[in-house]
Amino acid sequence: MSQNMNNFINNKKSIKKFESNYHIEGMNCASCVNHVEKSLRKIPGVLEVSVNLASEKAQIQSEKKISSATIKAAVEKAGYKAIPILEEEQKDSLMPPKQKDGKWLIIFSALLSLPLILPMLLLPFSIDFALPVWTQVILASIIQFFIGRKFYISAWKALWTKSAHMDLLVVLGTSSAYGLSLYQIISHPTDVLNGKIHLYFESSAVIITLVLFGKWLEGRAKRKTTSAIRALQELKPEKARVLSNGTEVEVLLSNLKMNDIVIIKPGERIPVDGEIVEGFSQVDESLITGESLAIDKLTGDNVTGGSLNYNGLIKVKINALGAESTLSRIIRLVEQAQMAKAPIQKLVDKVSAIFIPIVLAIAIITFILWGVLSGDWEKAIINSISVMIIACPCALGLATPTSIMVGTGAAAKHGILIKDAEALEIAHAIKTVAFDKTGTITEGKPHLIRIKSIKMPEEELLAISAALQTGSEHPFAKAVLIAAQEKNIPIPKVTNTQAISGRGISATLNNKQYYLGSERLLNEFAVQIDDEYKNIVKKYADMGQSVSWLFEKKETQSILIGFLTFSDTLKEAAKEAIEHLHSLGIKTVMLTGDHLMSAQVIAKEINMDEVYSNLLPEDKVACINKLKNKLTKVAMVGDGINDAPALAAADIGIAMSSGTDAAMQAAGITLMRGNPILVSAAIEISNKTFRKIQQNLFWAFIYNIIGIPLAALGLLNPMLAGAAMAFSSVCVISNSLLLRNWRPRK
Incomplete structure (x- = not known):
């Protein structure tokens, strides 16, 4: 290694x-x-x-x-x-807690506020109606101190902890309006009763009502941002039907054990990950993999918990439980992504840290300047109230996380798991995508095409090759073992097996040291190849076939025994995937340990821009760094353990879930289907999510940049400021929720 x-x-x-x-x-x-x-x-x-x-x-x-x-x-x-x-x-865990009495409290507050604001509403119709003063005091007091008590509690905590937040602004603003009205009643009772002096009870009452209503709407909208992960969580059945001593017993999922046999009837959710030991059916895995078509499942096939069994009764042997199940791991990845902060959030955090102190300073300056310059201290108070009410940092705080939550949820729904917010933000800037070949561009299920022996019968060469690769997960190893099994060739036992990273494998058989691997391995041991065989291999390579060489290492020299050629099938969507990336202005590169000619055949067929061949894992890392040195953001797509270092070295790694755990651990994005077209889809959802973040931040900033000066200049009524503040957060969340409509292009 x-x-x-x-x-x-x-x-x-x-x-x-x-x-x-x-x-x-x-x-x-x-x-x-x-x-x-x-x-x-x-x-x-x-x-x-x-x-x-x-x-x-x-x-x-x-x-x-x-x-x-x-x-x-x-x-x-x-x-x-x-x-x-x-x-x-x-x-x-990701769902904001439900509000206990929010709706009815808002209705109660609105009913109490209506009589206070009714005279203002009737005035355009020449109806002069005035509510008795003490009725106004009673209604406004109930709203201010009973319905609005949570604002006071929160504001007091803020003062106690020497911090400042939105509730402090609400309390200062509404208390100022309420206090000013009481002051007018006490200092000028006659003028108040004659209607010569206006009271501002309706402003304090309506502001509290609107803020509560805005927060209620905000809470409802926030719960919608978690809809994708809740859809995944609801795929888990609570119980499973287990075969015990020949009888069916229904048990809770928490009581299941490894290797239990679970019975799933047609139309039921599959409760666990496992292997079908009896029966066959079609299974819908769309909410897990994004694949819309049902998949045929036969005895020996694996099924995933949460998928839907269509038309056959199957018996499944459990091979993963609890946190180790595929569905639990998917949910965990989505949760981590939705909790993480995007790098752009750092700017928002810095602004938010000083935002409210700045707003309070502006409100004080507004009050002093209006009072001194105009002499109208009542107007000064009203304008400073408008400043405090309009300046709500909620929209700033929600702009980024809501976009990330909806974006990652929409991606997960279509089989794209984004590990964290940083990966989501980086992906939109990708300009070069590097692909591994086997299992990424091709199916990763190569077939043994031919056996060419020089020193022994072909069946013996195949037996030695199969013996060397017993237990290996490499696609070529599986092809060799399948071929030996089909020909009923006995596979001898070997010792001292050692994997040679990126090059091949070696083992001892009958006191002889054999090596099977790439041309690079052949050259490292200075194995001589006749021109005749070089020409034959070149012909096969020109046809897109890959070659593995078998040789024996002796004390003085290494002797070539023969070679095997393999052919892998291009994935159906490979060419379309490259076309999609090109349409996004993204350059495509192939990084492979395979022979140059066979790699070029594949690259030419799918119109890939560049090819780097005969690469070891460290060579792939060097290529990634070379591409990054061109001042471009680079993504690496792979599926094997040999790809893990390159996935980690790239600006963002994209792993196929059909690959190894090491690859998925190193990657920032995991594709639940081995479909390369999801690479461009991952970049597209990143683009759209990042645009939503930018839009939300723009509107959050512009709202305050325009609203605060208008309020300071006396051009914004406190009630209008309250309404605008209440709905600003809802607008930001609603904009983020538009991402739920995203679909990967077909």
């Missing part, structure tokens, strides 16, 4: 992090997120913290296990409440 491969695996093993997840109650805006993260980062041992406003969840990674009490104390110190999410509660 190469040094790069060793380093890659050792690094993966050495990194051990403890992860814990918590729901955070009481967050209202991006400033809240900053306060919670800042408090959690102060805990000794904490490595990374990610708090998501959209899901109201915190994900904490630490170098040691941190007690729940410590986490709760840190969050409470910031003015919020933390509730641990246990493993068995993960099903609802």
Whole structure:
């Protein structure tokens, strides 16, 4: 194994992090997120913290296990409440908690606010109607201090913890309007009763009602952002039918054991990952792989928990349970991606950290300047109230996470698993995509085409080759073993088997040391090849066939015994996948350990731009770095353990789920189907998601850039400011939700 491969695996093993997840109650805006993260980062041992406003969840990674009490104390110190999410509660972990009495409280508040605002609504119709003063006081007080009590509680916590967030602005604004009205009643009772002085109870009441309504709509919209992952979570049946002592017994999934036999009837969800041991059927795996067509499943085939059994009764032997099942791993990947922060979020966090103090400063300046320059201190108060109410940082806090949650969810629905937000953000900037060949562009199921022996009968050469490759997962090894089985050739046992990374394999048989591998391996051992065989091999390579050489290593020299040629089938969508990438302005490159001529045949057929052949794993890494040095973002697509270092070295790695765990671990994106056309689809959903983030941030910033000056100049009524603030977040989330309509192009 190469040094790069060793380093890659050792690094993966050495990194051990403890992860814990918590729901955070009481967050209202991006400033809240900053306060919670800042408090959690102060805990000794904490490595990374990610708090998501959209899901109201915190994900904490630490170098040691941190007690729940410590986490709760840190969050409470910031003015919020933390509730641990246990493993068995993960099903609802991404969903914001349901509001208990939100709807009815809003209706009650609206009914109380209506009489206060009714005179203003009737005025254009020349109906002069005035509500009795003390009726106004009673209605406004109920709204201000009973319905709006949670704003006061939250604002007090903010002051106590020396922080500032949206609720503080709401309390300051509405309390100012309410207080000004009380002041007018006490100082000028006669003028108030005669209607000469206007009261602002309707402003404070309507602002609270609108803010509550906006938050309620925001909560409903946020729950929609998690619809994709909830669809995956709901694929898990609660029970399974197990065959026990010849009888069917229904048991909870938590009580299942490895190797249990589960019976699945037509029309039922398959509850577990396993192998069919009896029966055949068609299975719909669309919600897991994105593949819309039902797949034929026979005895010996694997099935995935969560898929739908169509028309046959099958018996399945369990081979994965709980967190190790495919569906659980998919959900875990999507959760991690939705919790992560995109690099662009760093700008938002910096702005949010200073946003509310700046708004308060602007409100104070507005109050002083209006009072001093105009002498109208009442107008000064109203304008400063408008400034505080219009300046809501909720939209800023929701702009990025909602786009990421919907984008990653839409991608997962179509078989594209995005590991984190960074991968999602980088993918849109990709300008070069490098592909491995076998299993990525081709089916990865090569067939043994011919056996050419020089020193022994062909059957003996095949037997030795099969013996060397027994237990290997390499596609060529499987082809050799299948050919030996079809010819009923006994396979001898070998010893001292050793894989030679990227080049081949060696083993001892009957005290002889045999090697089977690529032309590079042949050259390393200085094996002599007659021109006759070189010409024959060149002819096969020109036809797109791959060659493996068998030779024996002796003390003085290595002797060529013969060679095997293999042919692999292009994936049906390979050419279309390359065309899609070209249409996006993306350059395509092939990186393969195969012979140059056979690689060029494949590349020419699918119109790939460049080919690099005869590559070891470290050579692929060097090629990736060379491409990156051209100041272009590079993606690597692969499926084997030999691709893992290159996947890790690329700006973003894209792994086929049909490949090895090492490849998927190193990749930022995993394709649940081995269809190369999903590569362009992954880049497209990244493009669309990043555009949504940009749009949301634009509208969030422009809203405040325009709204705050208008309010400061006295051109914005406090009630209009409250309405605009209430709906700004809903607009941002609604824009993000448009991503749910995304479909990969056919």
